Amino acid sequence: MTLSSTDDIHKALTVGEVAERSGVAVSALHFYEKKGLIQSSRSAGNQRRYHRDVLRRVAVIKVAQRIGIPLAEIAEALGELPDGRTPTARDWKRMSAKWRGHLDERINDLTVLRDQLNECIGCGCLSIKACRLRNPFDSLSEEGPGPHF
């Protein structure tokens, strides 16, 4: 049996459909397109039509944003894919492995900060000379948890 037209896997998606399925506002999709993060073709009447792949691209964008990657950097990473293709599983592995490094660093920074804060809550000093919280570049404060190589 043939697919009904609404389920047709080859049907291009309108911006409203992409918004609903991806959980991203229409205005944000316009914005992403302007920034070069996603692409669309146009209908005879100049309305955006998206390939289904856009959903995966938007998923990648959302995850990268949660990690804390700015849109410009996400755009750059997506732009490095050959012929602007949507990231494959392999592409995604490469990108996400790179971004995980960013995440590790952020977690490490915050953990160092928490340790310093715990120390400081104990003394309450905020001393200009002695307090590691106030002297984040003090060599002592570089001994945080996590890898240091």
Next chain:
Amino acid sequence: MTLSSTDDIHKALTVGEVAERSGVAVSALHFYEKKGLIQSSRSAGNQRRYHRDVLRRVAVIKVAQRIGIPLAEIAEALGELPDGRTPTARDWKRMSAKWRGHLDERINDLTVLRDQLNECIGCGCLSIKACRLRNPFDSLSEEGPGPHF
């Protein structure tokens, strides 16, 4: 022996001196004052004069910002101190203990995210239904590290 005038502990500080000692730009000090985070009196010629306590206040602001507390919230916390006093060691303990909770939460969120990302790097799917990265509110994803009470 008496203190020289430049070392006088009671001398009010100019905005430039506060900027230099606190490592915060003059424009930022103006900004903090407009937002009610710090106070100053004025010289005969309408120039700002700061009590030395302002240095401790600015130190608190800087630490809170590192933790990720927005200025409005810092202003609120500082505003709750009786007669607008500069935080004592006790005050600081109370504030920082509260903010540490914020920090713990952020660290926990990021750690959950990292675990999900590691899982996803393994599969590369980004599947709409199955991928925990794409479904952060999935009940499974609530099993992160750290306390859950």
Next chain:
DNA sequence: CTTTTACCTTAACTAAGGTTTAGGTTTTAT
């Protein structure tokens, strides 16, 4: 006494990541 240097205020500008509004067109449903 004069020249720097520091300071004053107000307003505009920056960056990121969008949202809102206004005015007009296309698609879809009736």
Next chain:
DNA sequence: ATAAAACCTAAACCTTAGTTAAGGTAAAAG
């Protein structure tokens, strides 16, 4: 055929945390 729902563009607006500029005054140094 018409009306409603969805879409289009451009520009303005929003938030946070400030910085920069312009035009003028005060304080410090020589």
